[in-house]
Amino acid sequence: MNFEVEFLPVGEGEKNGDAIVVRYGEPGRYTIMVYDGGTQAAGNALVEHVKHHYRTDYVDHVVNSHPDMDHASGLSVVLEELRVGTLWLHRPWQYSHLIVDYFKDGRITNASLKDRLQNKLSGAYNLEALAIKKKITIAEPFQETKIGAFHVLSPDRDWYVHDLIADFEKTPDARKIATRPLVVQDSGRRSFITEAKKAVIKWVAERWDLELLREDVETSAENESSAILCAYMKDHKYGILLTGDAGLLALNKAVDYLERFNVSAPNSINLIQMPHHGGRHNVSTTVLDRLVGRRLPTIPQTFSKWSIASAGAGSAYPRHMVRNAFMRRGAKPYGTKGGTVRFSRGMPDRGWKDAESLGFSDSVESW
Numbered sequence: 001m002n003f004e005v006e007f008l009p010v011g012e013g014e015k016n017g018d019a020i021v022v023r024y025g026e027p028g029r030y031t032i033m034v035y036d037g038g039t040q041a042a043g044n045a046l047v048e049h050v051k052h053h054y055r056t057d058y059v060d061h062v063v064n065s066h067p068d069m070d071h072a073s074g075l076s077v078v079l080e081e082l083r084v085g086t087l088w089l090h091r092p093w094q095y096s097h098l099i100v101d102y103f104k105d106g107r108i109t110n111a112s113l114k115d116r117l118q119n120k121l122s123g124a125y126n127l128e129a130l131a132i133k134k135k136i137t138i139a140e141p142f143q144e145t146k147i148g149a150f151h152v153l154s155p156d157r158d159w160y161v162h163d164l165i166a167d168f169e170k171t172p173d174a175r176k177i178a179t180r181p182l183v184v185q186d187s188g189r190r191s192f193i194t195e196a197k198k199a200v201i202k203w204v205a206e207r208w209d210l211e212l213l214r215e216d217v218e219t220s221a222e223n224e225s226s227a228i229l230c231a232y233m234k235d236h237k238y239g240i241l242l243t244g245d246a247g248l249l250a251l252n253k254a255v256d257y258l259e260r261f262n263v264s265a266p267n268s269i270n271l272i273q274m275p276h277h278g279g280r281h282n283v284s285t286t287v288l289d290r291l292v293g294r295r296l297p298t299i300p301q302t303f304s305k306w307s308i309a310s311a312g313a314g315s316a317y318p319r320h321m322v323r324n325a326f327m328r329r330g331a332k333p334y335g336t337k338g339g340t341v342r343f344s345r346g347m348p349d350r351g352w353k354d355a356e357s358l359g360f361s362d363s364v365e366s367w
Contacts, residue, residue, distance in 0.1 A: 001149065002346030003233040005240055005271060008045055009336045010038035010070070016277040016317055017044050017070035018310045019200040020242065023054060023347070024149060024233060031148050032053070033061040033084055034078055035242050036071040038263020038310075043074025047081040047211065049340075050123055053350070057082050057140050059316050064089035064246030065226040072123030079130045087131040088141045090225060092165045093117040098190040102166040113171075120170035141227035154246065160225055167221035170212035187300045201316065206324060208299065213288075213325055213365060217281040218265060219247035226275075227256045232268065234345050239269035241291075245276040248287050255290045260314050266293035270305050272331060273345055276311035279367070283325065292329040299360065306343060307332035313338030321364040333358045 003024035010017035023030050032054060044106035051057060053194045064072050067090070079338070080088065102112070118125045131138050141147060141286040143156040166174040203297065206212055207268050226244030228251070233240065255265050272292065275282040289295075292305065307326040309318035317339070323333035332343050334355055341355050 001233050001241075001279070002341060002344075004344035004347045005236070005335050006049070006343075007273075007339060007341045008038070008042060008049060009236060009338045010042040010074075010310055010312065011154050012115075015070070015329055016310060016312045016315055017042060017074070018065070018244065018273075018277075020310070021046060021049060022240070024029045024231075030175075031061075032059045032242040033063065033148055034054070034059055034075070035063045035075075036244065036323075037074025037078055038061075039073050040077060041074070043077030046074060046078055050082060058085070059083070060085040062087050062148060063141060063227060063342050065242070066090070066214070066222055067092070067121040067124035067225075068222055068245065069123045071244065072127060073129055076123075076130060077283050078204065079134060079136065082362065084131075084134075084136050086128060086139055086147075088139050088147055088227070089127055090140055090160065091128060091138075091225070092121065092168070093125065095161045095165060098161055099166050099256070102174050103172045105172050107204055108172055117165075117171065119184040121168075127165045141229070147229060148231075149233070150240075150242075152227055153230050153257045154228040154250045155225055155253065158252070164221045164225045169220055169222065196248050203363040204366040205362060206321065206364040207362075208328065208360070210223045211285055211295065211325055211328065212321055212367070213280060213283060213285050215284045215286060216366065217248065217284060219245065219276065219279075219281050223247055223276060223282070224250045225331070226250060230254075230258070230269070236268075238271065238345060240271045241265075241269045241273065243273045243275040245282065246292065247275065247282045250286055251275065251283070251287050251291055255287075259285070266329075272307045272326070274307050274309040274318050274326065274333075276323060277311045278279070280321050280323045283322060285325070288325055288329060291330050292326060296330055297326040299327070302331050303330055303332040305329070307331040307333050309333070309335045311337055316365075318358070319365055323358050324360055324364060327360050
């Protein structure tokens, strides 16, 4: 199948978000998928993009990778303004009866927990309500399901329901019980939040043969719940991986799932969305070795892989340390930075100029 994957710009300054649209197939038989919608403004841009460039008002699949507002908000515009076949999103409030005993506060009931999840995750819950109103089919993107040509690699339903939901930052405090180990400890949450709020970045030197990523990084349970999607296009010559805001746990589970079918991620994936806008709390040397490939001894003359980060104009993302890490593994790094980045094969030429890659940086953010 011919295909195009387009990363639209979202946000300004340090406000980032994801808005991605994929089209594949042949003229007259195209399938269109929207993966996350960014802000309301990005949602409007998505609608105009589909109408103008694809000459249609119909989208086959709309995917909300996880319930954060910078991914869910703009999708409400897509559901309102376009005809949609299926909305794919996780509905954590539907599982409150299965996890109500996981919380410290004994006064929490199934009904109160369900209401809390609906209120605190209002961006995703509003999508569900809007889809029901417009009679759009709703499905959940769990491992082993397919969304058109895309396979869902993570999360699996059991992990999502019995581990991740209870550890969402907007749920009540969970208690440790023997049958349900916590995924993200409070210390990890604090370090994640602190990193996001740092106003001053200190820089250190990094070389091609010196990678400063850490193995002990953590991200939120909401981020780990991101629906990771993979598809193979053009006679399996091009593998596409969409990661949302997934972290080490989810990325490792995605690779594990591929390996169950004797599929090597480094040998089969060419186009990779940098998780969480290229944040360094979502990747490590080990997980990138498994996902993208081993580090190369020197900068390659040509690239057969590409990595793209959705980052606002003027944003410090993708982190220099992360884009260096992808480049070391032969994945040429790009960032939206206020403009659309398009990757296509066999699709009509729009006369757009080639995007400029970010290149290798000799200075990276210190820890």
